Amino acid sequence: SFKPLVFSGIQPTGNLHLGNYLGAIKRWLDLQDSHECLYCIVDMHALTVNPDPVELMQFTREVTAAFLASGIDPKKSIVFNQSRVRQHAELAWVFNCVARMGWLNRMTQFKDKAGKDRENASAGLFVYPNLMAADILLYRATHVPVGDDQKQHLELTRDVAQKFNNDYSDRIASLGIGVDMQVGDEQVSGFFPLTEPMISGPAMRIMSLRDGTKKMSKSDPSDLSRINLVDDADTIAKKIRKAKTDPEALPSDVEGLAGRPEADNLVGIYAALSGTDKETVIRDFGGRQFSDFKPALADLAVARLSPITEEMRRISGDQAYVDSVLKDGGERASVLAEETMRHVRDIIGF
Numbered sequence: 304s305f306k307p308l309v310f311s312g313i314q315p316t317g318n319l320h321l322g323n324y325l326g327a328i329k330r331w332l333d334l335q336d337s338h339e340c341l342y343c344i345v346d347m348h349a350l351t352v353n354p355d356p357v358e359l360m361q362f363t364r365e366v367t368a369a370f371l372a373s374g375i376d377p378k379k380s381i382v383f384n385q386s387r388v389r390q391h392a393e394l395a396w397v398f399n400c401v402a403r404m405g406w407l408n409r410m411t412q413f414k415d416k417a418g419k420d421r422e423n424a425s426a427g428l429f430v431y432p433n434l435m436a437a438d439i440l441l442y443r444a445t446h447v448p449v450g451d452d453q454k455q456h457l458e459l460t461r462d463v464a465q466k467f468n469n470d471y472s473d474r475i476a477s478l479g480i481g482v483d484m485q486v487g488d489e490q491v492s493g494f495f496p497l498t499e500p501m502i503s504g505p506a507m508r509i510m511s512l513r514d515g516t517k518k519m520s521k522s523d524p525s526d527l528s529r530i531n532l533v534d535d536a537d538t539i540a541k542k543i544r545k546a547k548t549d550p551e552a553l554p555s556d557v558e559g560l561a562g563r564p565e566a567d568n569l570v571g572i573y574a575a576l577s578g579t580d581k582e583t584v585i586r587d588f589g590g591r592q593f594s595d596f597k598p599a600l601a602d603l604a605v606a607r608l609s610p611i612t613e614e615m616r617r618i619s620g621d622q623a624y625v626d627s628v629l630k631d632g633g634e635r636a637s638v639l640a641e642e643t644m645r646h647v648r649d650i651i652g653f
């Protein structure tokens with residue numbers, strides 16, 4: 304079987320926020336000891352929206368600093384930026400030829416990100432899920448810890464792996480490089496694993512502080528909608544104070560959060576930051592007004608985030624160190640990537 308390997312990434316597009324931290328980075332920490340982990344700054348994904356080159360470099364270093372400040376250990380995990388490892392682009396091209404137009408047409412993130420002017424979106428934005436499949440399968444990663452917003456892309460990754468395994472099954476068998484795996488009730492052999500999402504806990508999806516029906520996002524034009532990892536204590540407190548809520552007090556049980564997206568979101572954030580669950584938060588705060596709960600949440604957020612913010616500043620000041628981490632990570636990732644690509648070239652007849 305495949306050895307447990309984790310891949311996950313974040314785009315260097317600035318405004319790294321609480322959703323990225325709780326939905327991704329914080330959950331990566333625990334995996335470092337039990338799995339081989341690759342944590343990637345996916346600058347090639349950022350290119351799909353044509354960023355300014357100087358900003359792209361700056362944000363790549365900023366996200367790297369955020370990883371390290373949060374406790375990602377570059378000795379345990381491989382930390383690198385995607386564009387350093389050319390095999391990502393190479394495998395993405397192969398997958399452009401494996402994935403079907405119909406699959407990509409169903410992706411909701413493309414529709415969201417392209418907006419009304421679809422004719423003017425980059426072709427890269429459209430095939431983005433194929434590059435994401437390449438990121439994951441280049442390392443034959445078995446597990447991907449992502450927020451629940453990425454579920455659809457991960458299903459596409461599995462579809463790509465399965466179609467590749469099927470299309471080339473004879474060739475994979477004759478080269479003797481298939482790996483046995485369980486698919487449903489069936490025992491099959493394939494080259495790429497069917498990667499599992501690791502989506503769990505209260506931080507599945509952190510919503511905007513201004514609109515409980517939209518996810519907290521880097522690209523939301525309202526800065527009040529998100530808590531940025533670089534926000535200072537006063538800014539965090541202000542954003543939580545101004546967070547949209549309904550006029551009711553907190554319910555006395557978690558079921559009472561149903562149909563109250565803003566209350567549910569704030570309780571979920573509290574649970575994720577304190578490492579508990581919504582039940583525990585409601586046990587402590589059920590029946591209380593938001594005017595009580597919000598300051599407690601603000602204090603907790605500041606206590607958890609300010610050490611990270613400070614450490615991020617310190618690490619960002621040492622550009623040579625940040626660059627050396629990326630260079631070393633890129634070299635280690637390249638070795639693994641080339642191992643896979645050598646086989647892929649053999650399989651497809653290059």
Ligand code: ADP
Binds near residue numbers: 324327449510520
């Ligand atoms: P964004 O969607 O803000 O541009 P990315 O696409 O770079 O962020 O996502 C990076 C990681 O952060 C992914 O694993 C994604 O699932 C997670 N993530 C992003 N936004 C949220 C959110 N609001 N709640 C939980 N996880 C999130």
Ligand code: NA
Binds near residue numbers: 452
């Ligand atoms: Na995302």
